[in-house]
Amino acid sequence: MLNVLAATQDIAVDGWALTMLSRRNVGWASTCNSVGQTAGYFLGNVLFLALESADFCNKYLRSEPKETGLVTLASFLYFWGIVFFTTTTLVWIFKHESDDPDADSEQSIIDTYKQLIRVIQLPAVISYAVIILTAKVGFSAADSLTGLKLIESGMQKQTLALFAIPMIPIQIVLPLIISKFTAGPKPMNVFLRAMPFRLMLGLLYAFIVWLSSQVQETKGNFPTYFYALILCSYAIHQVALYSMFVSQMAFHAKISDPAIGGTYMTLLNTLANLGGNWPATVALWLVEGLTWKSCHGGPGQCASTAETEACTSAGGNCQTEIDGYYIESFLCVVIGIFWFLWRQKRVRQLDRLPLDAWKCS
Template identity: 45%
Template structure:
C-alpha cells in the first residue's frame, strides 16, 4: 500500500494557481499563504462544510435558548434581575483569554481540535439532560419564585462551554477546508448559528406557547404547549451527545495530508501579543471597533421602541421566519464572492444600505404609533377604526421592507468580515487568531449599542399631556416625581423629541463620515501581502 501523498505531490497533482506566494517549509511540511485553485472546487470540501454547519448549529442551540428565558421571566422578576441574567453572554467577549490554551494544549493522538471540541459538547449535552428536571422550578413555571442567580450561573456555564467550542471549531475550519474554500467557514458560521438561534428561540417559544399551538398546530385546544422546557432540553441534550460520539469515532482531524502544526502555550501567548502589534491587525481593529456606531440605535432600540409603541411581541416574532430564511440564503448567495480574494468588498456594499435602513425606521416608528394607538399618534381622530387611525398596510409595508434590507445588509457585512478573518488568520495559531479578531468585532458591536441605550432616555424630551390634549407644565417628565405627578393629573408623558430620532440622524451622519474615511483603508487591507498578517515562527 502506498503511503499518504506529501503536500508537494498533492500540489503538483492539482496544479494550483498561486498569487501572493508565500511558501515555507518546517518539519517536512509546506505552509501556503496563498489562494489555490483545486480540482473539484467547493465540492471536494462538501462533507467538511456540512460538518461545520452542524457544529455551528449546535453552538446556536444553548445560546438561543438563553434568549428565550427572559420571555419566561416576564412579570415574574424585576428589570434589574433581567439585567443580571443578560450577563450570560459575557464569555464570548472574554474567550480570547483562554483561546491560546485551546490552541496549544491537546492530545496529539486524539486531535488538536477534537481534544477540546468533544469534551465541550459532551459536557454541554450532559448539562442539558441534567437540568431538564429542575428547569421549570428555576424559571418559576411551577408557580414558585424564579431562581435568577441559578439560571444566570447555569447559562453562563453553557456560554463558557460554547465559547470554547467556538474557538476549536473556528480553528479547525482553517485546516479542515482547503485554502481555496476557507472563506466558506464564515458562510457555515452564519447559517449554522442563525438556524440554531431560530430553533431554540423562535421555534421553542412558538411550540411552548399554548395560544400559538392551539391556533396553528392543534385541532383541539390545550392548556399547555406542544413542547416544554424540560422536553426541549432532553431532546437537544441527546442530539449533542449523539453528534459528538459520531464525531469522536468517525471524523479524522488530519485533512489534505497535512498535520495541523502548533506552538507551545507560552509561545502562543507571545504570538498573540505580537499579533496585536501588527500594523495590519491594528488597522483592521480600528475598522471593527468603529464601524457599527452608524447602526447603534437601530440594533439596540428598534424592537424596544416598537413594543413601547404598542406592537405585540407575537407580531414581532412572526417576522423571524423571514429573517431566518434571509440569514440562510444571503451567505450562500455571497459565498462565492466572500470566498475569493477581496471579501471586504461585500462589507462596503452593505454599509450604505444599512445606513439607509436606519433612516427608514424614522418612517416606521411614527406609523407604529398610529397603528397601535399610542399617545402622539392620530388615534383620537378615528377611534372607531381598528387600525388606530394609521395605515396598517403602509406600516407593515415599510416595516417588512426595512427588516428585509437590514437583514441583507447585516448578513453581507458579517459574512464578509468573517471570511476576511478566515483568510488572513495564521493556521498555526488559527483558533487564537480568529478569536482575537472576533473578540474585537464583538466589542465593536457591543459598546455602541450599550452607549445608545444609555443615551436613549437622556436624549428624549417629553411633556405631560392630559386626555383632552392639555399640557401640564408643572409635571416634568424628566424626573420620576414628575412622571408620578403627571399620572396623578390623569395624563401621560408624550415625547416631543424622541432620543431615537436624535440618535438615528446623528449615527447616520457619523456613518457617512466613517465610510468616506475608512473605505479606502478597507480596500488597502485586502491588497496587503500575506506576510503582513503572519506572526507565527513556524510559518514565518
C-alpha cells in the same frame, strides 16, 4: 460553565475550518458559519417563541386551547442539550484529522497566549481592530431599538418574531451567493458596498416606527400594507447584514495565521462581536436621556424619576414630546456616513495587504 464550554468548542471549530479547507477555499468557512447561525437563530429564537406561546399554539397548532405552549424553556433546553451532546460525540468518534504542517504541535497554552499578544501588536491587526470596533456605530439605533419601539407601539412580540420565518430561505441562500464574491482575494469589497444601504435603513426604520403609531387600527393590530412594509424593509436589512457578515468572516478566515488558526480567528470574531455589542448597549442607555417629556396636568418636567413621580402624584401624566429614538437614529446614520467616508480607504488597503502582514511567526 456553559459559556466556557461553548467558547472552547467555538475556537476548535474555527481552527478546524482553517485546517480542513485549503487557503484558496477558506473563504467558504464564513458561508458555513452564517448558514449554521441562521439555523440556530431560527430554532433557538423564532421556533421557541412560537412553540412557547400559548396564543400561537392555540391559534395555529391546537384544536383545544390550553394555558401553556407546547414547550417550556426547561424542556427546550433539555432536548437541545441531548442533541448537542450526541452530535458532538459523533464528530469526536468518527471524524479523524491529519496533522497540520503549519501548526506547531509543541506549542503550549502559555506559548499560544504569548503569540496572541504578538498578534495584537501587529500594525495591521491594530488598524483592523479599530475598524471593526467602530464600524457598527451607525447601525446601533436601528438594530437594537427598532424592535423594542415597535413592541412599545403595540406590536406583539410573537408577531415580530414571525417576520423572521420568511427570511430563513434568504438567509440560507444569500451566503451561498455572496461567497462567490467573498471567497476571492478581496472579500471586504462586499462589506463596503453593503454598508451604505444598511445605513439608509436606519432612517427607514425610524419612519416605520413613526408610522406604527399613525396606522394602528386597534391595540396590536395593524393594516396589511404595514406588515408588508416591515417585511420588505427587514428583507433588505438581512441582505445588507449578511453581506457584511459573510464578507467579514471570509476576511477573518483569509488573514488568520494557521499556526494558531482557531485562536487567531476567534480573536477577530470576538472583536467583531464586541464592535456590535458596545454600540447597542450605549444606544439603549442613551435613548432615555435623549427623550424629552413634559408633565401634562401637573407641575414641572419629567426629566428624572423624581420629577416623573412628582408629576404623577400631582395628578398629571408624563407625555413624550420628542422620542430619543428618532434623535439617536439620525445621529447614528450621520456618524455612520462620516465613518464610511473616513475609513473605507483604509479598509481597502487592509484587504490588499499580503498575508505575511498578518503573521507573527
